[in-house]
Amino acid sequence: MSLEQHAIIIILAPLLGALVISLIGGLHRRVAYLTLVAALAVSFSSTIATLSQVAARAAEGPLHYFLGDWQPPYGIELVIDPLNALVLTMVAGVSLLVAIYSKETVRRESPDRLHHYYTLFALLVAGLLGITATGDIFNLYVLTEIAALASYALLASGRGFAYYATFKYIIMGTIGACFYLLGVGYLYIKTGTLNMAEMQAFMTRPALLHSESIRVAFILIMVGLWIKMAFFPLHGWLPNAYTRTSTTTSCLVAPLMTKVSVYVMIRVMFGVFTLPYAYHVMGWNTAVVWLASLAIVAGSIGALAQTNLKRMLTYIIVAEVGYMVGGAWLGNAAGLTGAIYHIISDGLMTACLFMAVGAITFKTGEINLEAMRGVFRRMPVTAAIFVVGGLAMIGIPPTCGFFSKWYLLSGGLAAGHYGFVVALLFSSLVNAVLFFRLFEIGYYPLFDAQSEAGQHDKVVVAEAPLSMLVPMLITAAMILVVGLYTSRIVSGLIEYALPAGLKL
Amino acid sequence: MKKTALIIIAVLGILLLRAAEDLPSWGDPQSPASVHLSNYYLEESYEETSVPNIVTAVLADYRSYDTLFETVVIFCAGITVLLILRRTPRRWPKVISPRPNRPGADIILQTAARLLVPMMQLFALYVVAHGHHSPGGGFQGGVILGASLILLALSYDIEMALHRFKEKFVLLFSAGGVLLYAAIGLVCLYLGRNFLAYGAWADLLGISELAAHSHGMLGVEIGVAITVLCIMFSLYIDLASGGDLDEGL
Numbered sequence: 227m228s229l230e231q232h233a234i235i236i237i238l239a240p241l242l243g244a245l246v247i248s249l250i251g252g253l254h255r256r257v258a259y260l261t262l263v264a265a266l267a268v269s270f271s272s273t274i275a276t277l278s279q280v281a282a283r284a285a286e287g288p289l290h291y292f293l294g295d296w297q298p299p300y301g302i303e304l305v306i307d308p309l310n311a312l313v314l315t316m317v318a319g320v321s322l323l324v325a326i327y328s329k330e331t332v333r334r335e336s337p338d339r340l341h342h343y344y345t346l347f348a349l350l351v352a353g354l355l356g357i358t359a360t361g362d363i364f365n366l367y368v369l370t371e372i373a374a375l376a377s378y379a380l381l382a383s384g385r386g387f388a389y390y391a392t393f394k395y396i397i398m399g400t401i402g403a404c405f406y407l408l409g410v411g412y413l414y415i416k417t418g419t420l421n422m423a424e425m426q427a428f429m430t431r432p433a434l435l436h437s438e439s440i441r442v443a444f445i446l447i448m449v450g451l452w453i454k455m456a457f458f459p460l461h462g463w464l465p466n467a468y469t470r471t472s473t474t475t476s477c478l479v480a481p482l483m484t485k486v487s488v489y490v491m492i493r494v495m496f497g498v499f500t501l502p503y504a505y506h507v508m509g510w511n512t513a514v515v516w517l518a519s520l521a522i523v524a525g526s527i528g529a530l531a532q533t534n535l536k537r538m539l540t541y542i543i544v545a546e547v548g549y550m551v552g553g554a555w556l557g558n559a560a561g562l563t564g565a566i567y568h569i570i571s572d573g574l575m576t577a578c579l580f581m582a583v584g585a586i587t588f589k590t591g592e593i594n595l596e597a598m599r600g601v602f603r604r605m606p607v608t609a610a611i612f613v614v615g616g617l618a619m620i621g622i623p624p625t626c627g628f629f630s631k632w633y634l635l636s637g638g639l640a641a642g643h644y645g646f647v648v649a650l651l652f653s654s655l656v657n658a659v660l661f662f663r664l665f666e667i668g669y670y671p672l673f674d675a676q677s678e679a680g681q682h683d684k685v686v687v688a689e690a691p692l693s694m695l696v697p698m699l700i701t702a703a704m705i706l707v708v709g710l711y712t713s714r715i716v717s718g719l720i721e722y723a724l725p726a727g728l729k730l
Numbered sequence: 731m732k733k734t735a736l737i738i739i740a741v742l743g744i745l746l747l748r749a750a751e752d753l754p755s756w757g758d759p760q761s762p763a764s765v766h767l768s769n770y771y772l773e774e775s776y777e778e779t780s781v782p783n784i785v786t787a788v789l790a791d792y793r794s795y796d797t798l799f800e801t802v803v804i805f806c807a808g809i810t811v812l813l814i815l816r817r818t819p820r821r822w823p824k825v826i827s828p829r830p831n832r833p834g835a836d837i838i839l840q841t842a843a844r845l846l847v848p849m850m851q852l853f854a855l856y857v858v859a860h861g862h863h864s865p866g867g868g869f870q871g872g873v874i875l876g877a878s879l880i881l882l883a884l885s886y887d888i889e890m891a892l893h894r895f896k897e898k899f900v901l902l903f904s905a906g907g908v909l910l911y912a913a914i915g916l917v918c919l920y921l922g923r924n925f926l927a928y929g930a931w932a933d934l935l936g937i938s939e940l941a942a943h944s945h946g947m948l949g950v951e952i953g954v955a956i957t958v959l960c961i962m963f964s965l966y967i968d969l970a971s972g973g974d975l976d977e978g979l
Contacts, residue, residue: 234925241802242912248809248905293795295927300770302795342813349806356799368799372806379810389814415753418766442749 229279232272233291233304236314237356239269240321244348251341258341259329262348266325269355270318273311280311284722290361298361299421305361309566309723312715313358313489316573319704320481321351323697327581328474330691331588335472336383343383347478350376354486363410363498364420366490370406370454373486374399377479384471391466398453398463405450412443413498422498429500435507444508447494455487455547458521465528465540473584476536481576484543485569488550492565495554496725505557512643518552519649521545526656533594535583538660539576542619545653546572552646553634559728561637564630566720571618571626571708578615578701582608585690585698601668605689607699609668614702616661618709621654626709633716780940781947786862790947794926798911801868801954805908808961812901815973836885843885850878858955862944868951872958879963888967888975897967897975900960907957914949 243265251258280289288307292298306314325347336343353373360366378399382392414420416439417428434440449460456464464484468476495504505511525545532538550572553565583593585608590597602609618627631650638647689695708715754761775787789797851874858871883891918930928946929939937945967975 231919231924234919238912238916238925242909242916245905245909245912248805249902249909292924293926294791295924295929296792299767301792336813339813339816342809345809346806346813349802349809352802362796365793365796365799368796368803371803372799375803375806375810379806379813382814412749412753415761415763418762418764418768438752439749442745445745 229275230289230291232275232279233289233306233359234293235272236269236276236318237304237352237359239265239272240348240352240355244345244352247341247348248345251344255333255340258344259332262325262344263322265348266318266322266351269351270315270322273315273318273355276306277311277315280306280308281718284308284719299419299424302360302362302365303421304359305423306359307723308719309492310358310489312566312570312719312723313486314355316570317351317354317358317482317486320573320577320701321354321478323701324474324478324577324581327477327584327694327697329693331473331584331694334588335474343380343474346376346379347474350380350478354482357486358489361422362420363413363422363425363494367403367407367410370403370490373483374403374454377483380475380479381467381471383475387466388470388472391463391470395463395467398460402450402453405446405453407450409443409445409447409450412439412446416440416443422493425498426500429498429503435503441508444499444503448491451487451491451494452551455484455491455551456544457547457551458517458524458544461521461525461544461547464544465537468540468543469534469537473580473587477577477580477584480540480543480580481573484547485550485573488547488554488565488569491551492554492562501725501727511555511557514555515552515641515643515646518548518555519645521548521551522646522649522653526653529660530656535586535593535595535597535664536580539579539583542657542660543576546576549630549634549650549653552649553637556637556641556643556646558637558640559724560633560640562724562728563716563720564633564635564637566723567626567633567712567716568630570715571630571705574701574705574708575615575618575625575627578611578698578705579619581694581698581701582612582615585694586612588694589688589690595664595667598664598668600670604687606687607695608690611698611702612668613665614705616657616664618705620657620661624709625705626712627705629709629712778940779943779947781862781944783862783864785865786867786947786951789867790862790950791928791943794915794947794950797950797954798908798915798926801908801911801957804961805904805957808904808964811965811968815968839885843881847878847882850874850881854878854955858951859948861951862947868954869958871951872955873962875955875959876962876966879959880966883963883966883970888971891963892967892975895963897964900964903956904960904964905957907953907955907960910953910956911950914946914953 243261247258247261251261276289288305291304291306293302293304296302328347332340332343350373353369353376356369357366357373360369378392378396381395382389413425416434416437417425419425419428428434453460468480471479522545525541525543525548528544529538529541532541546568550565550568553561553568556562586597586601586605587593589605614625618625621627621631631654635647635650638644638650758764771784771788771792775784775792776782779787779791781787781791854871854874857866857874858868861867861871879891879895882894914928915926917934918927919925921930921934923930928943930942931946932939932942935942935945
């Protein structure tokens with residue numbers, strides 16, 4: 227198999243994994259688990275191969291893969307450039323880690339129909355990877371449907387109100403998808419093509435530049451994507467849907483779904499439309515950045531009000547979406563670099579925190595702040611991982627959270643958008659309050675144990691199983707590694723991902 | 731809440747009306763969609779794929795990758811219903827109440843169904859097999875096949891239909907159909923061409939590249955039909971019985 231086939235293997239491996247799990251996963255729990263992990267491992271290694279290929283030829287342009295050997299625009303192509311190579315690696319890596327992590331949690335949470343759960347797990351990953359890799363605007367929609375359908379099913383597999391919360395998400399998600407499809411329809415009517423690169427080439431025609439229907443298409447696609455990524459004020463569905471569901475699902479869906487939607491937004495802005503179109507013809511920049519600032523503030527305040535750990539994290543996601551949308555719309559290189567870099571770093575941080583909280587819940591059976599009580603003694607490794615994730619969320623060097631905030635802040639200052647800068651700083655402060663409060667709760671042992679004997683009882687160390695610890699450790703390590711290699715990532719990849727006309 | 735909804739709908743309506751202003755008029759031969767890709771497909775598709783049905787050529791060859799994933803969407807929907815409805819033990823009482831006092835088998839319905847079902851299935855096979863020459867194809871044929879089984883389940887009962895088509899096989903074939911589609915593409919990849927480049931089958935089957943395109947399309951249509959058939963049936967039996975696979979509607 228030649229080197230260029232890696233691009234399609236990235237998507238096919240989880241797809242075939244899903245089919246094989248569906249066929250033989252019912253035999254035994256372990257068969258389903260191992261098939262999933264193997265499929266995602268193949269996919270991840272292909273993303274690494276593709277990433278190194280793209281990095282080696284970053285200056286020459288993207289890799290193209292023509293499906294069915296049909297030249298675009300007649301057929302569909304995959305286009306891998308530095309931007310989506312990074313996102314692909316993040317998505318495949320995080321999903322592989324979550325798959326390994328899921329061994330014990332899925333067994334406890336959905337013991338029956340486990341192979342159906344894993345089938346949908348693999349389909350969700352295939353959908354997300356396909357969305358990221360494609361160079362065809364309609365193909366993106368088809369894969370969005372797969373990712374959305376699979377995520378609805380996975381989110382509904384929680385307990386209690388999960389069905390109701392997911393139902394709301396289905397309504398919102400479907401409206402978002404309809405908006406996107408309607409926008410694609412307008413674009414097709416006006417340009418006659420579905421290939422992103424060709425559409426962008428047509429976009430410079432003056433007739434299209436000032437066409438009302440193209441403007442409406444842009445608005446529809448943006449609003450549709452904002453619903454999908456839970457951008458304030460369209461975020462109402464997210465906290466409930468992500469909180470009520472099972473641990474495994476929230477670990478998988480929370481770091482990936484919103485991030486991929488942000489990637490699609492950036493891709494549509496600069497890969498289908500053009501930089502002058504997004505920034506100048508629409509004239510939205512300031513309004514969107516203000517909205518993003520509001521999202522950050524609202525998400526942070528929302529997080530502050532929660533006593534449920536998972537729910538707190540979901541509100542942080544709402545704030546983080548504000549970071550990325552704001553960064554992308556600041557209109558300068560630093561802001562966009564921050565937004566792209568934050569897709570990677572936020573994926574890792576969210577995965578790390580959700581997995582750590584999941585492990586704590588797994589051992590204590592609690593999900594409230596009280597679950598943290600004495601966690602440093604009972605689960606020292608998990609607690610340390612949680613601290614790394616928390617520090618990254620606050621933005622303390624050398625974690626990757628610091629560097630994305632750095633780029634976003636300098637972008638905000640360069641654009642003279644002080645509201646966004648203040649919102650970012652406010653959110654960092656709120657995150658500091660949130661996480662240091664949790665660290666404090668976690669550092670002190672149970673009060674009951676203290677009061678009875680007047681001294682600390684011997685605390686039994688009860689760590690999470692190894693299958694959970696190892697992926698969490700790798701995620702925490704990656705937060706630090708990505709942080710330390712920031713300059714290499716930015717100068718070697720993200721710089722080439724910026725549209726022409728924006729340079730660092 | 732109602733007022734907000736009204737405002738949103740009004741804004742959306744104005745937006746869409748403004749967009750409608752500069753859309754090309756209905757059936758305009760000079761519209762971008764008619765002059766760019768359509769011409770190519772109309773003129774070249776028979777030369778390149780040897781399939782006279784242009785819609786099928788675009789669907790199952792030029793944009794075959796899309797169609798693969800559309801089949802996966804159907805498969806995904808089926809698994810979703812299974813994951814949500816089929817839980818043991820049940821956590822809440824059944825929502826669908828069983829039919830009160832079933833008055834026994836209805837001989838007219840059952841006889842009609844017995845006569846109809848083979849016809850439907852034969853016609854469905856024709857729709858699948860002839861899909862790349864005349865209107866039809868995998869989705870359509872699969873739906874007719876699925877409908878024939880649903881008709882059986884409706885006029886007799888779900889157990890009878892399941893006796894004819896065991897649930898184990900329903901699940902096996904629903905994944906198998908997609909797998910057949912993907913495998914046809916993967917063989918091309920294995921033979922050194924790109925995924926879904928049907929031309930790679932030419933040497934394997936000992937036919938020309940053009941015929942390989944036509945045969946490849948037939949193969950993927952069969953895969954689509956199998957998945958659609960199984961998922962339609964699976965959706966029906968699960969939804970109609972609330973996941974219990976008993977008497978049903």
